Amino acid sequence: MLIKVFGSAVFGVEATTVTVEVNIDKGIGYHLVGLPDNAIRESSYRIAAALQNTGFRLPGKKITINMAPADLRKEGSAYDLTLAIGILAASDQIKGDRVADYMIMGELSLDGNLQPIKGALSIAIKAREEGFKGFILPKQNAKEAAVVDNLMVYGVENIKDVIRFFNDEGELEPTQLDTRDEFYAALDNPEYDFADVKGQESIKRCMEIAAAGGHNIILVGPPGSGKTMLSKRLPSILPPMSLQEALETTKIHSVAGRIKDNIGLMAQRPFRSPHHTISDVALVGGGAYPQPGEISLSHNGVLFLDELPEFKRSVLEVMRQPLEDREVTISRAKFTVTYPSSFMLVASMNPSPGGYFNDPDSPVTSSPAEMQRYLSKISGPLLDRIDIHIEVTPVPFGKLSEERKGERSIEIRKRVIVARGIQSQRFSEMKGIHYNAQMGVRQIREFCKLNASSKDLLKTAMERLHLSARAYDRILKVSRTIADLETSRDIQEHHISEAIQYRSLDRDGWLG
Known part of the structure; x- marks a missing residue:
């Protein structure tokens, strides 16, 4: 008897429907075809044990299973439940008249319980597009898939529940999720708050300006000056994600298997902080079976690189293209996948190997030559993509011992949202540009016009501080953001003056 059941394969962040054809005939044998990987080939052992421990059996006949399209490679253990239900239906152990109406995915334990899968959100979106009545999957992934409306999502704990459902012996409870309520409830409760600094x-x-314009930023300062503490709080002042952004972000984390149990839509912007020993592939994504890297997991959020010069140069250089294109394309011989990677880069570093400025009172001192050699580990083209450079100095005892709390992140974010609103309106007719950091040369010339006094100030600063040519456009972008924070239509002298301060690493003789 031939039965068709449906599962799904995820490539990049998109899902492709897989038709699992199960045919049972006279003879003995178990044949699984359609480019399955080792995890799928081993499924027969898990399925046999799970069925035996739940009162069913693997039929002692010739079982042929085809996973179509047969030229598309399938991977992972998430097809266990799909294959098991197909075998049960083809051997008349359950009723097979409704199995083709549902997308079915899940990894089986030997006792019949279901383990979570990757990519549940992408699969649910595909199931709705293809008109399936519902999606049956492990209970741990139910909330994640329930984000998709107009699709019945059934989270189950054991294969016995699925068997009873198809045999009309019991009902499955659909998972209900009010996406908007859950999304907005999490917005005003950041884990880290600027009030603690x-x-x-x-x-x-400086962080407020970076958040308002989407500017990449690098913090340079000695150990203990608060670089990491400040960086971790940057997501709390970024504008809240739109529902579309939240959906994109959740899809990427779902594909990577990074969604926590019982979480539906990700409401907080991601903050990723990889260790400096990270490899090129782990940062940008890839592998034999391509997976999103750290730069894609930080999509719509912040990628924080602590101790930037300690990262391998090759690792840092692979970021150059994603910083410009805001997406990563991974090519293999037979397929290509693209992951979005629109993130804010926040980096921190010590000014020298010893960690301190050229200060005779510091515990460890470094010569200007040592500091220059240390800083030269970061390439010019990468620094060229960082708009704001800022020196961070240690906090004096008087400030540390103050009882008064600083301004809360929610208050700072209100100003950032207003500035972003101005930018959204400004670039509303321009494809791919949403905030000031994304401006190209043409937009800079159009929206960053200076009056005579501002031009003179910028000219004087570039000559006296020996700022590099690449600093010119960056200063204009940042000054445009400062003007937006003040809701000023034109860039004024004091906007230019403040922006000039944020190009520390471009100054000739910065190391003394």
Whole structure:
């Protein structure tokens, strides 16, 4: 008897429907075809044990299973439940008249319980597109898939529940999720808050500007000055994700298997902080079976690289293209996958190997030559993609011992949202540009016009501080953001003056 059941394969962040054809005939044998990987080939052992431990059996006949399209490679253990239900239906152990109406996915334990799968959200979206009545999957993934409306999502704990459902012996309870309520409830409760940071008002201001314009930023300072503490709080002042952004972000984390149990839509912007020993592939994505890397997991959020010069140069260089194109394309001989990677880069570093500025009172001192050699580990083209460079100094004891709390992240975010709103309106007719950091040369010339006094100030600063040519456009972009924070239509002198301060690493002789 021939039965068809349906599962799904995920490539990149998109799903492709897989038709599992199960045919049972006279003879003995178990034949699984359609480019399955080792995890799928081993499924026969898991399925046999799970069925035996739930009162069913693997029929002692010739079982032929084809996973179509047969030229598309399938991977992972998520097809266990799909194959098991197909075998039961083809051997008349359950009724097979309704199995083709549902997308079925799940990994089986030997006792019949279901383990979570990757990519549940992408699969649910595909199931709705293809008109399936519902999606049957492990209970741990139910909330994630229930984000998709107009699709019945059934989270189950054991294969026995699925068998009873198809035999009309019991009902499955659909998972209900009010996406909007869950999404907005999580917005105003950031894990880290700028109110916890003592002092560092100038750095907080710099972070606000970076958040308002989507600018990449690098913090340079000695150990203990608060670089990591400040960076971790940046997501709390970024504008809330739209529902579309939240859906994109959740899909990527779902494909990577990074969604926590019983979480539906990700409401908080991601903050990723990989260790400096990370490989090129782990950062950008890839592998034999391509998976999203850290830069894609930080899509719509923040990628924080602590101790930037300690990262391998090859690792840092692979970021150059994603920073420009805001997506990563991974090519293999037979297929190509693309992952979105629109993120804010936040980097921190010590100014020298010892960690301190050229200060005779510091515990460890470094010569200007050592500092220059250390800083030269970061390439010019990468620094060229970082709009804001800021020096961070240690917080004095008087500030640390203050009882008064600083401004809360929610208050800072209100100003950032207003500035982003101005930018959204400004670039509303321009494809691919949503905030100031994305401006190209043409947009800079159109929206960053200076009056005579501002031009003179910028000219003087570039000559006296010996700022590089690449600093010119960056200063204009940042000054445009500062003007937006003040809801100023034109860029004024004080906007240019403040933006000039944020190009520390471009100054000739910065190391003294």
